[in-house]
Every structure is written in structure tokens, then in C-alpha cells.
Amino acid sequence: MTNVEHLGAIHRIDLPRIVLVGESILYKLCSVCNELDFRTALIVTGKTTYHVAGKQVQRFLEGDGLGAECIFVEDATLETVGKVTEKAEELEADVILGVGGGRNIDVAKLSAFKTSRFFISVPTVASHDGIASNLASVKGVGRPYTVKAASPIAVIMDSKIIAESPYRFTAAGCGDIISKATEVRDWRLAHDDNGDYYGGYAGNLSLMSSEHVMRQAALIKQKTQEGIRTVLEALVSCGVAMSIAGSSKPTSGSAHLFSHALDKIAEKPALHGEQCGVGVIMMAKLHRINWKAIRKSLQIIGAPTTAEELGIDQEVLVKALTIAQGVRPERYTILSRIALNETKARKLAETTGVI
Numbered sequence: 001m002t003n004v005e006h007l008g009a010i011h012r013i014d015l016p017r018i019v020l021v022g023e024s025i026l027y028k029l030c031s032v033c034n035e036l037d038f039r040t041a042l043i044v045t046g047k048t049t050y051h052v053a054g055k056q057v058q059r060f061l062e063g064d065g066l067g068a069e070c071i072f073v074e075d076a077t078l079e080t081v082g083k084v085t086e087k088a089e090e091l092e093a094d095v096i097l098g099v100g101g102g103r104n105i106d107v108a109k110l111s112a113f114k115t116s117r118f119f120i121s122v123p124t125v126a127s128h129d130g131i132a133s134n135l136a137s138v139k140g141v142g143r144p145y146t147v148k149a150a151s152p153i154a155v156i157m158d159s160k161i162i163a164e165s166p167y168r169f170t171a172a173g174c175g176d177i178i179s180k181a182t183e184v185r186d187w188r189l190a191h192d193d194n195g196d197y198y199g200g201y202a203g204n205l206s207l208m209s210s211e212h213v214m215r216q217a218a219l220i221k222q223k224t225q226e227g228i229r230t231v232l233e234a235l236v237s238c239g240v241a242m243s244i245a246g247s248s249k250p251t252s253g254s255a256h257l258f259s260h261a262l263d264k265i266a267e268k269p270a271l272h273g274e275q276c277g278v279g280v281i282m283m284a285k286l287h288r289i290n291w292k293a294i295r296k297s298l299q300i301i302g303a304p305t306t307a308e309e310l311g312i313d314q315e316v317l318v319k320a321l322t323i324a325q326g327v328r329p330e331r332y333t334i335l336s337r338i339a340l341n342e343t344k345a346r347k348l349a350e351t352t353g354v355i
């Protein structure tokens, strides 16, 4: 979104209307669909997530007299989105449900947007902040990495299902949230150095989520319902921050560029949030903020803080630091101000204990 749109014209914000968090609440989808007058739903899910939640969702909806069909997706590509949109039109579905992790949610979200349908987000893991945002990461769309998609009309988060998912996903979600500590500062820097639009409310909301999760690190590690809820609410807040800003800027800066760079060059990239978590430690040092406190909170949570824990070769990590800004040159960050050559990148990774 350009400055002109923000300052001159109408700034439209679409937010989720219903957000439900609680244990064993999938059945609540029926009343949500009835309340919103939906009669037919297309459920976008994967083979594993079908057994975790998709099947249950379908049964609940059918039991309540709604039409509910599943479509299984294996990747988040434009081709898959095409198949889902076709199916949604054939079914004349009122709503597209994304049930599962990032892939299913992104495909459902973009398919809903392309066919002007409503979208409901039903995450089964808490690994990233796309669960409540209006942006989708889909391969084959070229740059930028995220495209505008539908904002969920409802977000249904069953904290029991998420608590039972592998803890690695939740820890990764925390890495994504904690990374906002530098991402928001990158955005502010883009405003100061580059004249970019900066929205204080969206920025503060995102920053608050990061600080809250850092403070609650020990509780999260205990894997209690309260800990899970803290993570889920923070992820929703980050999604809302994106919707308010009309862009991913409040949630995606230098630590995310580093993660995108790893996705490009690492043989086997780690989870998005895990990479952002390691990225924020180093970017915090460049921003001259308390990177040790950030690292400590990630360690308490049990998220990776080193190249080794990411399962990524040290040389690849250093290389990723040097090419990160080039992945998305138009997004101004601390890496636009401080260009990292190989020597500087290595030193940064070494002094922060990442390598």
C-alpha cells in the first residue's frame, strides 16, 4: 500500500469478526456458520490434518445439516489454489475453511479472496502468524513473497489440538512472534530514513505481542493451556496488526529477510518461525537493543538459537545474512543501512553465539 493511499484515500481495515480460543471447540463451527448464514462449506485440509481436525469439522457441519466437502492439498502453489477455486465454484460454497498448518490456511485464504468468498481459519498448529492475517504466502506468485488474500471472518483455535501438536511448531510460532522486536524497529527505520508510511498503532500491537511472549516464556515452555493461549492470542494480534497496516510491514523486516534467504539457499531450511527467531537475535544486535534478553527468552521456550540447532551449515547461514536484503530490496530494514559483507556477517553471527 502506498503512502498516498494511506494519507489521501480511504484506508480500509478488514478484521476477523469472531475469534474463538478454547479446548475442544471445533463443534462451535456449526453455530458460527449458522450465525453467518453459511450453508455450504469447502474444507481445505491435508492428509494428516484431516485426521487431526478436518474429519471432525466435516462431521460436525454435516451433522448440523450443512454441506461440507473436503479438498486435500499437498502444497501452497498457484496451481493448487486454482484447483480449490474451481471446486469452490462447482460446489457453490459460501465459505472456504482452512484446516491445518500454514499451507492449508494460505491456500484457503487466497482461494477465498480470488472467488470473493468468506474464509474461516482453523489452525491445528501455532507455528506462524498467518492464522489470522489477510496475507498469504503462495509459491508461483513471484515477488513479493506474500500476497493480499482474504481476512478470516472467523478464527477457530482449538487449544487442545494445538497443545497436542508437536511442541516444535509452537516454539517456532514464538520465534515468529519474538522476531517482531526487530521487525517493528525496521519499519520505524524505514519511516525515518526512507519516508515510508508508519502506523504507530499496528507497530505497537505487533511489538506488544513480542514483549508479552518474551515475558511469558517460562509459562509457554510448561505447555499449559494458559501458555498455548498466550501464543495463540499473540499470533492473532500480529495478524490483526497486518490487517490494520494493510501490509506485512509491522511483522516482517530484517529477521524475516534472513529467513527468506535461508529458504532460498539452505538445502533443508528449518521452520519459518525458527529461522526468524535466530534472525532476530542477530538483527537485535544491529539495532543495538538487548539481543541477549531475546536469546534468553528463545532458549527458555526451547526454540533454536544457533545454526546447529537450526540444522543449517554455518557457511550457509553467513551467506544468507549477506544476501538477505537483496531478497526483497524494496523493504527498507537495518540491513539497508548496515550492509553486511561476509566478514561483517560472520562477526555478527559469532558475537551473538549463532555460529
Ligand SMILES: [Zn+2]
Pocket: 128, 129, 176, 251, 252, 256, 272, 276
Ligand atoms: Zn513470520
